[in-house]
Amino acid sequence: MLIEIQNLESAVLEGDVQSPFYQIMMLENCSEFSVDFTSYISPSYSLVFLSPYQHFQWQGKGASLIKKLEFHGDFYCIEYHKKEVACNGLLFNNIYLEPFVTVSKMLFDEISLIFDKINDEQSLKNSFSESVLKAYLQLILALCSKAKSSQIGQQMICQDELTVGLKFQNLLESYFLKEKSVHFYAQELALALDTFSKRVKKELGKSPSQLIQDRVVLEAKKMLHLTYLSIKEIAAKLQFEDEFYFSRYFKKNVGISPSGFRDRVGISIVAK
Template identity: 50%
Template sequence: MEVKIHSHCTSDFPSEFTTENYSVILWEGTGVFSVDQINYSYKKYNILFLSPYQKVKLAPESDEKINILFFHGDYYCIEYHKEEVACNGLLFNNIYLNPSIELSKEHYEYILELFNYIRKEETEKHPFSESIIKTYIQLILAIGSKQKSSIENSLIANEKLPNKNAAEFQKLLETHFKSEKELSFYSDKLNITNNTLSKAVKKEFAKTPTQLINERIILEAKKLLHLTYRSIKEIASELGFSDEFYFSRYFKKSVGCSPKKYREKVGISVVAKMSM
C-alpha cells in the first residue's frame, strides 16, 4: 500500500494502532490519546502525525469520525522533500514536541477536503493521480508545519522559557545519547540529583529522562535503518551497543518488531540510494 485513506468512528478505532507507514490522523472531539505510551489530552479539531511503528491509542469522550491518511516512505519521502516541507523534526521524528496540533475549524475542514480529494484520486487511478496525490500530501504537511511553527513561535514570544535543567538535559542528550544511557550521567553533568532532573524533565516534556533517552536511541536506530545501507551490526555499534543481539532485543522491546523486520517493512529510503 503506497497511499490510502481510512475513515472510522472513534468507537471502532483499535485499542492499539500501529503501522509501517507514515500516518496523519484527523479527527474532532475531546478526550485523551497516547503515542508510545505517553498520554496527551485533546479537544476540538485535531491532527496527529506518526512515523512508522509508533503506537497510538485513542480514548474519546464521545463517538466521533476519524480519518487516517497512510503513505509509505517510498511514496512520499519526508527526507527527500525536506526543503519544500519542513516537517521532518517538526511534525515527524521529534521526541520533545507533542505530536498533535489543535486546528482551527477552517484548517480542519480544509484538510478534510484534501483527504477527500486524495481518496477520489486514489480510487480513480488516473495517470496523473500519483503526482496530484503527492501535491495534496505536501500541502497537508505544509499546513501542519506552518501551524506547529506558529505555536512554537507564540510560546517564545510569550516568554515561556524552558526549565534550565530540562533544556540543558536536552542539549546533553543530543550530544551523548549514543554513549551514555544512564540517568546518573546527565544528573552528574548538571550537578543535581536524579530526582530533581526527573521532575524538571517530566514537567517540561511530559516524559521522564529515561523515556527520552530510550526514545532518542530508537529514533536514531530507525533513521539509520531507513536512511542507510549499514548492517544491523554496524548500527548497533554506532549506537553504543557492544552486542548486536542485545541491540535487537532492545529495539524490539520498544518498537514491537526486530530491526531486521523494521527495515524490511519500512524499506530503505531513496535518500540512502542517492547517497551511495
C-alpha cells in the same frame, strides 16, 4: 498500498495500533490517547502525526477520529522533500514535541477537503495521477508544519530563559550515544536525581529515562531507514555491546526486529 484514506466517523476506536506507514489522523473533538506509551490530551480540531511503528492507543471515550491518511515512505519520502516541507523533526520524528498539532476549525475543514480530494483522485483507479496525490499530501504537510511552527514560536516567546527540560534536551542530543544513564544528565545540570526527574517530566511530559530510550530508538530507526549500514554496523554506531543485544533492545521498544523494520518500512531513496 502506498497511500490510503480511511473515513472512520463510525469506527470503534480501541487497541494498540502499529503500522509500517506514516499516519495522519484527524480528531474533531478533544481526545485522549497515548503515543509510545506517553499519554496526551488533544483539543478539538487536532491532527496526530505518527511515524512507522510508533505505538498508538486510544484512552477514554471522547475520541472522534473522522479521517485517517496513511502513506509509505516509498510514496513520499519526508527526508527527500525536506526543502519543500520541513515536516521531518516537526510533525514526525521529534521525541520532545507533542505528536499533534491543533488548528482552527477553518483550517481543519480545509484539510478535510484535501483528504476528500485524495480519495476522489484514487477512485479513478488506473487513471489517477501519482503527482496529484503527492501534491495534495505535500499541501497537508505544509499547512500543518506552518501551524506547528507558529505554535512553537509562541511557546518560545513565553520562555525568557532555558528550562531544565530544554537544557536536558540539548545535553541529550550531544551525549545520547555515549551516556544512557539518567544520573549523568542530573549531575551535568547540578541537580539531585529526584529533582531532575520531576522537572523533566513536568516540562517535557516524559521521564528522562523514557526520553533517553526514545532518542536511541529514533536514531536506530533513522539508520535503518536512511542508510545501507548492516545491523551489526548500526549496533556499533549506537554503542551497543553487540548486534544481538541491540536487536533485543529494539524489538522490546518497537515491537519488531531491526531487520523486520527495515524490510517493511524500506530503505529511503536518500540512503547513502
